[in-house]
Amino acid sequence: xxxxxxxxxxxxxxxxxxxxxxxxxxxxxxxxxxxxxxxxxxxxxxxxxxxxxxxxxxxxxxxxxxxxxxxxxxxxxxxxxxxxxxxxxxxxxxxxxxxxx
Amino acid sequence: xxxxxxxxxxxxxxxxxxxxxxxxxxxxxxxxxxxxxxxxxxxxxxxxxxxxxxxxxxxxxxxxxxxxxxxxxxxxxxxxxxxxxxxxxxxxxxxxxxxxxxxxxxxxxxxxxxxxxxxxxxxxxxxxxxxxxxxxxxxxxxxxxxxxxxxxxxxxxxxxxxxxxxxxxxxxxxxxxxxxxxxxxxxxxxxxxxxxxxxxxxxxxxxxxxxxxxxxxxxxxxxxxxxxxxxxxxxxxxxxxxxxxxxxxxxxxxxxxxxxxxxxxxxxxxxxxxxxxxxxxxxxxxxxxxxxxxxxxxxxxxxxxxxxxxxxxxxxxxxxxxxxxxxxxxxxxxxxxxxxxxxxxxxxxxxxxxxxxxxxxxxxxxxxxxxxxxxxxxxxxxxxxxxxxxxxxxxxxxxxxxxxxxxxxxxxxxxxxxxxxxxxxxxxxxxxxxxxxxxxxxxxxxxxxxxxxxxxxxxxxxxxxxxxxxxxxxxxxxxxxxxxxxxxxxxxxxxxxxxxxxxxxxxxxxxxxxxxxxxxxxxxxxxxxxxxxxxxxxxxxxxxxxxxxxxxxxxxxxxxxxxxxxxxxxxxxxxxxxxxxxxxxxxxxxxxxxxxxxxxxxxxxxxxxxxxxxxxxx
Numbered sequence: 001x002x003x004x005x006x007x008x009x010x011x012x013x014x015x016x017x018x019x020x021x022x023x024x025x026x027x028x029x030x031x032x033x034x035x036x037x038x039x040x041x042x043x044x045x046x047x048x049x050x051x052x053x054x055x056x057x058x059x060x061x062x063x064x065x066x067x068x069x070x071x072x073x074x075x076x077x078x079x080x081x082x083x084x085x086x087x088x089x090x091x092x093x094x095x096x097x098x099x100x101x
Numbered sequence: 102x103x104x105x106x107x108x109x110x111x112x113x114x115x116x117x118x119x120x121x122x123x124x125x126x127x128x129x130x131x132x133x134x135x136x137x138x139x140x141x142x143x144x145x146x147x148x149x150x151x152x153x154x155x156x157x158x159x160x161x162x163x164x165x166x167x168x169x170x171x172x173x174x175x176x177x178x179x180x181x182x183x184x185x186x187x188x189x190x191x192x193x194x195x196x197x198x199x200x201x202x203x204x205x206x207x208x209x210x211x212x213x214x215x216x217x218x219x220x221x222x223x224x225x226x227x228x229x230x231x232x233x234x235x236x237x238x239x240x241x242x243x244x245x246x247x248x249x250x251x252x253x254x255x256x257x258x259x260x261x262x263x264x265x266x267x268x269x270x271x272x273x274x275x276x277x278x279x280x281x282x283x284x285x286x287x288x289x290x291x292x293x294x295x296x297x298x299x300x301x302x303x304x305x306x307x308x309x310x311x312x313x314x315x316x317x318x319x320x321x322x323x324x325x326x327x328x329x330x331x332x333x334x335x336x337x338x339x340x341x342x343x344x345x346x347x348x349x350x351x352x353x354x355x356x357x358x359x360x361x362x363x364x365x366x367x368x369x370x371x372x373x374x375x376x377x378x379x380x381x382x383x384x385x386x387x388x389x390x391x392x393x394x395x396x397x398x399x400x401x402x403x404x405x406x407x408x409x410x411x412x413x414x415x416x417x418x419x420x421x422x423x424x425x426x427x428x429x430x431x432x433x434x435x436x437x438x439x440x441x442x443x444x445x446x447x448x449x450x451x452x453x454x455x456x457x458x459x460x461x462x463x464x465x466x467x468x469x470x471x472x473x474x475x476x477x478x479x480x481x482x483x484x485x486x487x488x489x490x491x492x493x494x495x496x497x498x499x500x501x502x503x504x505x506x507x508x509x510x511x512x513x514x515x516x517x518x519x520x521x522x523x524x525x526x527x528x529x530x531x532x533x534x535x536x537x538x539x540x541x542x543x544x545x546x547x548x549x550x551x552x553x554x555x556x557x558x559x560x561x562x563x564x565x566x567x568x569x570x571x572x573x574x575x576x577x578x579x580x581x582x583x584x585x586x587x588x589x590x591x592x593x594x595x596x597x598x599x600x601x602x603x604x605x606x607x608x609x610x611x612x613x614x615x616x617x618x619x620x621x622x623x624x625x626x627x628x629x630x631x632x633x634x635x636x637x638x639x640x641x642x643x644x645x646x647x648x649x650x651x652x653x654x655x656x657x658x659x660x661x662x663x664x665x666x667x668x669x670x671x672x673x674x675x676x677x678x679x680x681x682x683x684x685x686x687x688x689x690x691x692x693x694x695x696x697x698x699x700x701x702x703x704x705x706x707x708x709x710x711x712x713x714x715x716x717x718x719x
Binding site for chain 2: 032
């Protein structure tokens with residue numbers, strides 16, 4: 001039996017909304033970060049599902065790029081978080097509001 | 102080549118003295134300053150000699166300056182009989198005054214700057230008289246105006262001198278605006294600015310346009326040559342060093358307007374209305390300025406008004422078609438007025454700068470040679486034979502009379518005659534007040550000027566004494582014959598000297614001198630009553646200018662400053678700034694600094710865009 005495409009898309013949407021919720025509601029920078037990863041992977045899942053459905057290789061290629069960029073982003077993002085932690089002794093994003101007008 | 106050299110030599114002197122003069126020893130600065138002008142005089146004389154043999158005009162074209170379609174202007178020089186005479190006067194008188202300046206400016210700290218400016222002036226003036234077209238003439242015209250400004254304000258740390266320089270510049274600009282308009286009108290209608298081609302082009306121009314163009318050019322002449330109504334800068338120009346007054350504001354630069362009309366005589370001859378305006382303005386200015394000179398107490402300002410008056414004679418001559426006589430008077434005036442100014446400078450040199458004639462007097466004894474020079478200049482100015490001024494002034498009056506015989510106005514001749522009388526009176530007054538013995542006080546010991554100042558005066562005195570014979574009919578009038586041929590005006594029988602007319606003008610001059618002696622000898626405070634007060638206020642011309650131009654202009658400026666500037670312009674600028682500021686205050690609330698707010702905004706935006714696409718369909 002094959003899983004229909006709608007199931008993949010539903011799972012993907014669920015994961016994406018979970019990620020958004022995490023980004024918008026959580027205060028710990030690390031958790032926000034992980035939520036972003038979750039959103040990225042929800043998109044990856046969509047890509048793979050459609051690639052399989054349409055028998056096109058491009059979708060899978062896109063996934064590789066996303067994974068790659070995500071890895072790079074982790075490197076930069078974690079470095080920033082560490083730098084903030086060293087400077088302000090916190091990773092709570094609500095404490096970092098220097099841009100307030 | 103010689104032509105280019107004539108102009109280039111003084112300019113080279115200007116460059117050297119202007120750039121390096123401060124580091125050169127003073128004798129070298131003097132040698133460069135005087136030597137370049139002297140060499141230029143020699144070159145002019147050589148070129149003029151060449152002209153006398155071949156009678157073909159010398160030309161030199163350096164490069165094509167402007168080429169636009171059919172209209173071309175080249176940077177070219179032209180030397181014919183007229184410009185040769187002018188070049189000789191400029192370099193000759195200029196050289197003498199340069200030499201005089203060595204002594205006069207010996208104690209000045211800005212010695213090299215002075216000579217640099219003076220050289221620049223001579224170079225510019227030569228460019229003016231040797232220019233081959235109106236545009237080159239205009240460049241020289243503007244440059245001499247600049248030099249005039251620089252030299253009037255030479256002692257710029259004195260407020261009066263700085264103001265006088267600015268006044269001269271501004272008033273000249275008014276005239277120059279008219280002059281430039283005239284040039285542009287000629288360029289667009291005649292299609293050429295070349296002097297030799299303008300004569301032909303003028304024949305093809307509509308009379309109205311020609312009249313307009315010549316009138317505009319004459320506006321420029323009234324500015325540069327200090328005629329009514331733009332004369333006001335010249336008396337103030339006396340704030341400059343006295344040799345400058347002699348060279349620029351008496352002998353050369355102020356004659357530029359006369360020269361310009363003589364140079365463009367083919368145009369002016371075809372514009373009768375303009376000629377009548379020129380004659381009327383000249384006669385009016387001659388009389389007006391002479392009367393003001395009658396009550397002026399400043400020796401140099403007397404000479405300044407005298408210059409304005411004599412320039413009026415020259416314009417009168419131009420207006421009654423006596424152009425050779427006008428140029429003749431220009432040359433003679435250069436001699437005797439330069440002499441008078443140099444003598445006045447010698448007086449100032451001896452008295453540490455006193456020019457108020459009420460504080461002068463009794464100088465004939467200690468300054469014997471200066472007094473003699475002044476007397477010769479005064480007699481030449483008063484038109485007493487056989488001094489230089491007699492021949493030229495008499496010739497102008499004869500022509501004015503002849504013009505009246507041919508349907509002109511006799512008023513011109515009468516004004517000229519009356520002016521001759523007033524001239525004799527005021528120059529006698531100046532001589533009496535300055536040089537005649539005065540009762541009592543004379544404790545300082547004035548000393549005669551050094552040789553470098555004496556010799557130029559002696560040469561000019563010689564020229565003022567005997568120079569007039571080049572235009573005397575009794576001596577064959579060599580200068581007039583040359584000029585007559587240049588202006589292509591045949592010397593008709595009725596312009597030959599009329600003995601009764603000559604007798605009248607001599608009698609008027611002698612009578613004027615006698616009047617002056619009777620009126621001022623032994624008395625110092627002759628005020629002439631209400632008439633004197635009227636004259637001392639320059640016929641209320643300054644008051645009129647104040648009421649008609651200065652006050653309304655100031656009021657307009659106040660309005661612009663107080664209302665337009667503060668409310669209009671500042672109001673608009675401040676209003677825009679305030680609006681932007683208010684908007685910023687309102688908008689800054691959006692910037693919370695919380696990352697989640699920004700993320701929510703991005704999300705909302707994305708959702709909006711996606712829903713728009715969904716709603717629009719594929």
